[in-house]
Each structure stands twice: as structure tokens, then as C-alpha cells.
Amino acid sequence: MSVINKYFNKVLDFLFPPSCPICGAPVESHGHLCGDCWSCFEWIDGPHCVCCGYPFPDDYEPDSNAMCPVCAAGKNELDFIRAACIYDDMSRSVMLPFKHGGRIKFARFMSHAMIWALRDVDIKPDIVIPVPLANRRLFHRGYNQATLLAREISRVYNAPIDYDSVHRLYRPNMGHKTHAERARNIRGVFSVMDTGKIRGKKILLVDDVMTSGATFDELARVLRRAGAVAVYGVVFCRVVRAD
Numbered sequence: 089m090s091v092i093n094k095y096f097n098k099v100l101d102f103l104f105p106p107s108c109p110i111c112g113a114p115v116e117s118h119g120h121l122c123g124d125c126w127s128c129f130e131w132i133d134g135p136h137c138v139c140c141g142y143p144f145p146d147d148y149e150p151d152s153n154a155m156c157p158v159c160a161a162g163k164n165e166l167d168f169i170r171a172a173c174i175y176d177d178m179s180r181s182v183m184l185p186f187k188h189g190g191r192i193k194f195a196r197f198m199s200h201a202m203i204w205a206l207r208d209v210d211i212k213p214d215i216v217i218p219v220p221l222a223n224r225r226l227f228h229r230g231y232n233q234a235t236l237l238a239r240e241i242s243r244v245y246n247a248p249i250d251y252d253s254v255h256r257l258y259r260p261n262m263g264h265k266t267h268a269e270r271a272r273n274i275r276g277v278f279s280v281m282d283t284g285k286i287r288g289k290k291i292l293l294v295d296d297v298m299t300s301g302a303t304f305d306e307l308a309r310v311l312r313r314a315g316a317v318a319v320y321g322v323v324f325c326r327v328v329r330a331d
């Protein structure tokens with residue numbers, strides 16, 4: 089960082105002191121959470137499936153290659169998935185305003201957490217694809233929350249964001265609960281518009297939340313059919329079944 093940049097940042101910090109994006113408490117640098125808010129999330133920092141990142145119970149001591157039953161059965165279409173935290177009341181309380189209420193300032197700490205979530209996987213994606221929204225949703229919402237999360241991830245991995253190679257059809261959310269129902273509802277909604285940009289590529293998919301994994305699975309299938317050689321996924325939070 090140049091001297092001028094440093095000086096400029098100091099002036100900015102003086103004029104707009106860094107504050108926690110959730111509660112407004114003073115913090116050391118912009119975009120970071122305060123300790124209290126940070127500790128309210130259930131970060132996935134313990135043992136997890138080597139493939140999809142599914143968290144194992146804290147007292148479980150798996151060997152370093154342990155897989156969850158879904159991955160062990162070969163039912164996960166992605167090479168790796170990681171999530172920063174578990175979907176619970178706290179993550180829901182930031183996800184809803186982020187997704188529907190225009191609180192885009194949350195993107196910074198969320199994407200930093202997602203980069204942290206990828207710490208144990210050795211990936212070199214060629215492109216980053218934010219899971220696309222159907223045009224109708226994009227029109228109503230005004231932005232794709234996955235794209236906001238993808239920006240910092242794309243910068244850190246030095247892999248450009250691909251905004252338009254994959255198109256998503258509008259299909260109403262039917263409130264499906266099971267993986268099978270969700271998988272059926274999502275089948276056929278994605279299509280690759282330009283296979284030339286997908287063929288031979290290692291692709292990192294970015295989304296805000298993973299529920300059953302049906303969206304990632306379907307998108308991965310479509311990308312592989314178009315010639316992608318590897319598909320990874322990262323989300324801010326994931327639903328974990330209460331076993």
C-alpha cells in the first residue's frame with residue numbers, strides 16, 4: 089500500500105470510523121464484525137466431511153479423509169463444498185436483510201468468512217460463478233446477492249466472475265422440503281449459454297445459503313455436461329439436519 093493510500097485510509101477512518109456492520113459497535117477495520125456478533129454465529133471450525141464440509145459432532149474424531157454418508161455414497165456432484173457457518177437464527181437474521189432488504193454491506197464479512205471456510209481445500213478455480221437468479225427475481229430484487237459475495241472471492245483466487253454463461257429459468261418456489269422434491273423442482277432450470285467459456289474449466293460456485301444441495305448438484309451436472317473439469321461450491325451458511 090502506498091503512503092498516499094495509507095494516509096487516505098486514515099482520513100477515511102477518521103471521517104467514517106469502522107463499525108460492526110451488524111450492531112454498529114466500533115471495530116478495528118472496515119467490514120469486520122465485533123467480537124460479540126462474531127461469537128453469535130456457529131462457525132464450522134471443527135471436524136467436517138473432507139468432500140462437502142458437512143460438520144461432524146465436535147467430539148467425533150474422524151481420520152483426515154472421513155466423508156459424510158452422502159459423499160461416501162457418491163451422491164454429491166461437486167468436488168468440494170465448504171460453508172462458513174450453520175444456518176440458524178443468527179445467520180438467518182443477517183441473510184434475510186442481505187437478500188431482501190438491501191443490506192449489502194454485510195457482503196464483506198460474509199465473503200471473508202467464506203474464504204476462511206475454503207482454507208483446507210487446495211483449489212485453483214479458473215472462473216467464479218455466482219449461482220444465477222432467474223431474470224424475474226433479479227428484476228424484483230435489483231441485485232443478485234451471490235454476485236456480491238463472489239466479488240471478494242474472485243479477487244482472492246484471481247479468477248474472473250462469469251456473469252452470463254449460465255441462464256436460469258424462473259420457477260416458483262413451491263416450499264419443497266425434501267432433497268428429492270427440491271431436486272425435481274430444480275431439474276432443467278439451468279442452461280449453459282456459452283459452452284466455450286465452460287469447457288475445460290475449473291469452476292467455483294458461490295451462493296449465500298445451501299439448503300439440501302439440490303441447486304448446487306443440478307448446476308454442477310449442467311456444467312459438467314458442458315465440459316467443466318471440476319466444480320467446487322462455497323456458501324455462507326448451510327442447513328444442517330438435526331440428527
Ligand SMILES: [Zn+2]
Nearest residue numbers: 108111122125
Ligand atoms: Zn457487532
Ligand SMILES: [Zn+2]
Nearest residue numbers: 137140156159
Ligand atoms: Zn460430505
